[in-house]
Amino acid sequence: MKKLLFAVLCLGCLSSFTWAGQWGAGVKVGVGQNDPKTLEALFDHATAYDRKITRSGGFFAVEVLHEWDFQSPANKIGLKLGADIYGENELKIYGLGTATEETYAIPLSVYYKRENGTQEWSYSVGLGATYIDTEVDDLSDSKIFPHIMAGAEYRFTKTFALGLDLKYNIAAKVKKEGAVLSDRSGLSAALAARFYF
Numbered sequence: 054m055k056k057l058l059f060a061v062l063c064l065g066c067l068s069s070f071t072w073a074g075q076w077g078a079g080v081k082v083g084v085g086q087n088d089p090k091t092l093e094a095l096f097d098h099a100t101a102y103d104r105k106i107t108r109s110g111g112f113f114a115v116e117v118l119h120e121w122d123f124q125s126p127a128n129k130i131g132l133k134l135g136a137d138i139y140g141e142n143e144l145k146i147y148g149l150g151t152a153t154e155e156t157y158a159i160p161l162s163v164y165y166k167r168e169n170g171t172q173e174w175s176y177s178v179g180l181g182a183t184y185i186d187t188e189v190d191d192l193s194d195s196k197i198f199p200h201i202m203a204g205a206e207y208r209f210t211k212t213f214a215l216g217l218d219l220k221y222n223i224a225a226k227v228k229k230e231g232a233v234l235s236d237r238s239g240l241s242a243a244l245a246a247r248f249y250f
Contacts, residue, residue: 076249077119077247077249078116078248079248080115080116080245081113081135081243082111083111083112083241083242083244084112086239087108087110105147107143109140110140112140113138116136118133128166129165130163131177131179136157138157139156141153142154153189155189156187159183160182160183160184163180164180165177171209175205175206176205177202179202182197183200185225187235188234194234196227198223198225199223200222200225201220202221204218204245206245212248212250213246213249214246215247216244217242218242219240220243221241223238225238
């Protein structure tokens with residue numbers, strides 16, 4: 054709950070600015086590369102016990118964005134702030150208990166968008182930085198890493214669009230005292246619903 058409140062606070066801070074241009078907000082569901090074997094490696098000392106690892110590569114995200122016209126209304130520069138809540142990885146060690154990895158991220162992106170109007174597809178490319186935080190039982194750590202992104206959306210009306218977002222996380226491995234707590238490096242894809250106002 055504290056993580057979710059922190060993410061909502063960050064989104065609220067961005068939305069408090071009053072710049073000229075177009076605002077938007079969105080929700081996304083997606084799946085990305087996820088290496089839960091790192092979770093099992095944390096408990097490799099318990100080799101005498103049977104174990105089962107449950108992997109979740111899915112995530113839910115919310116975002117706010119702001120876009121400015123660049124030379125013409127069809128060319129836009131945008132700034133996007135999000136909050137990503139990843140599904141939990143869980144390692145059950147029979148006879149000892151269960152270890153759970155909880156991860157969330159806050160990506161900030163700058164992008165170029167080719168806006169083709171309503172009833173048309175629009176395309177975007179961009180890059181940015183992501184703050185990621187992982188907790189595994191009593192261990193926790195965070196880091197900031199770069200990402201690149203691309204997307205396409207179909208604008209049904211002036212206020213509503215559906216799209217597909219791709220993102221590639223670079224070096225998103227979270228470590229604590231040499232132990233890898235999570236690794237969300239690599240490609241992710243998400244379906245997005247956005248509202249513009």
